[in-house]
Amino acid sequence: MRVLHVITGLGAGGAEQQVRLLCRYSAADSEVAVLTGRGVVADGLVDDGVPVHAIGMRGNRDLRGLVRLVRLMRGGRFDLVHVHLFRAQVHGRLAARLAGVPHVIATEHSLGDRLLEGRPTGRPGLRALYRAAELLGDHTVAVSATTAERMRRWGVPADRITVVPNGVEAERLAFRPDLRRSTRAELGIPADARVVGTVGRLVPTKRVDAVVDALALLPETVGLVVGTGPAEDELRGQVARLGLGGRVVLAGERTDVPGVLAAMDVFVSACPEETYGLGVVEAVAAGLPVAYAACPALEEHPADRAPRTRRVAVDAAAIAAAVTELAADPAAAAREPAPVVEHYDIRRVAARLDEEYARLGRADRPAVPAGEGGTR
Known part of the structure; x- marks a missing residue:
């Protein structure tokens, strides 16, 4: 399975390091698109042999950056897009739908009770944008049960959430x-x-x-x-x-x-x-x-x-x-x-995410009509 991870930046943060570890330990053929600056984690990914695509998005309204992301997704013929962090969740999901990528999954790393990546959770329109972006995806992974509960309070249906924690080496x-x-x-x-x-x-x-x-x-x-x-x-x-x-x-x-x-x-x-x-x-x-x-x-x-x-x-x-x-x-x-x-342990976590990727891949396969299955 070809997977494109989309993330806002690649500085030395927890979500950024998780992307690098997932690329290292997942069974998927992974590449990474970074919306803004590359950072030290981008260098590490390149050292690991993972292609890193710098989109060069200059702001939330940079439509040219969105177009570049859509072109990358179309040209790469990815089976699944995995988005991380809020800006990438919004732009990455939208780009994946415009590009016709079959499946879109997100990891929610940062939703707190009071803040979402530094934005006050009471900011007008933030919850509506979050919910609209979430609907553009197929499923969202929460990094803890606490995060999953916060997502449910924000209106994300429980059947669209799976808890898969972050992993460590x-x-x-x-x-x-x-x-x-x-x-x-x-x-x-x-x-x-x-x-x-x-x-x-x-x-x-x-x-x-x-x-x-x-x-x-x-x-x-x-x-x-x-x-x-x-x-x-x-x-x-x-x-x-x-x-x-x-x-x-x-x-x-x-x-x-x-x-x-x-x-x-x-x-x-x-x-x-x-x-x-x-x-x-x-x-x-x-x-x-x-x-x-x-x-x-x-x-x-x-x-x-x-x-x-x-x-x-x-x-x-x-x-x-x-x-x-x-x-x-x-x-x-x-x-x-x-x-x-x-x-x-990251091996366990990466295997759980690989299971989620495979589950999404199976979800759109037509069921075999009764009487037509069986072994030959």
């Missing part, structure tokens, strides 16, 4: 002492330091500022913040105001997730609203103890499937107390991945 993320040593040396972090870290896009909604405030309450602790985004300059100012410049490393955008996780001793995610919580699951796969504000991927499983994790309020004192407790647990030193990680 569990073996690649497993803790390695050599990566710990080399990454710490590269970042200038002492080998014997206690390191509290976080990974993600630096935007206000991720509340990395609360993690930095917590670090001010944790003496003799190094902070490692991995990511970039519009809140980066503000965070740098906060680090300076709190006098933490000597012990908070703002590492910027990095693609060596196993290395930066290996360099940490405790992982913190202070984002109060998540659709899945990919960074948390990756940290758990790396054997890290984790303090998190929200993570449907863990909350939808029994607590004993993810030991050494604590749900905390978005509050500096609460985060600092959880970090202290987690770091003192003798079991943390073993860096064993939690049992829940098996459920989210």
Whole structure:
């Protein structure tokens, strides 16, 4: 089956990394179309041998970009288009219908209670546009049961939704002492330091500022913040105001997730609203103890499937107390991945999506009339 993934951008985000992993582990013959900038994930896809088509769309009303996308779909003779993120869901579904692609599926990565990819969910017309775009597709995958419930509240029928979570490369993320040593040396972090870290896009909604405030309450602790985004300059100012410049490393955008996780001793995610919580699951796969504000991927499983994790309020004192407790647990030193990680292994996830692709492909096959079937 030939599949074209359509996504808004290909920077170092969770949805973008998922597209790369799906192309790597799916049985489908996959290509990727990116509406806006290419980014580091595009380079990774090319390194993997996956064709990446830059559409160069300049805005939501760029009809020339839509035409280019339709031409790509027609010329590529794709069996299925898989769209990711809101702008790509709108334009990708429409283009697929105009191009006559037989099947269109979406993954909903980002629908929160209050925000949809930074857009307030109460914005006039947003729900109507979301619902109209959804009707142009055949089916939508939700990355968690929490996300599926939000979709139903937005008017998407339950029979048009299937829950297939994001996946992680569990073996690649497993803790390695050599990566710990080399990454710490590269970042200038002492080998014997206690390191509290976080990974993600630096935007206000991720509340990395609360993690930095917590670090001010944790003496003799190094902070490692991995990511970039519009809140980066503000965070740098906060680090300076709190006098933490000597012990908070703002590492910027990095693609060596196993290395930066290996360099940490405790992982913190202070984002109060998540659709899945990919960074948390990756940290758990790396054997890290984790303090998190929200993570449907863990909350939808029994607590004993993810030991050494604590749900905390978005509050500096609460985060600092959880970090202290987690770091003192003798079991943390073993860096064993939690049992829940098996459920989210990318091979399992990619196989589930391949099943969805095949199910859509079978749906339009005419039934064999009674008496005409059987073996020969």
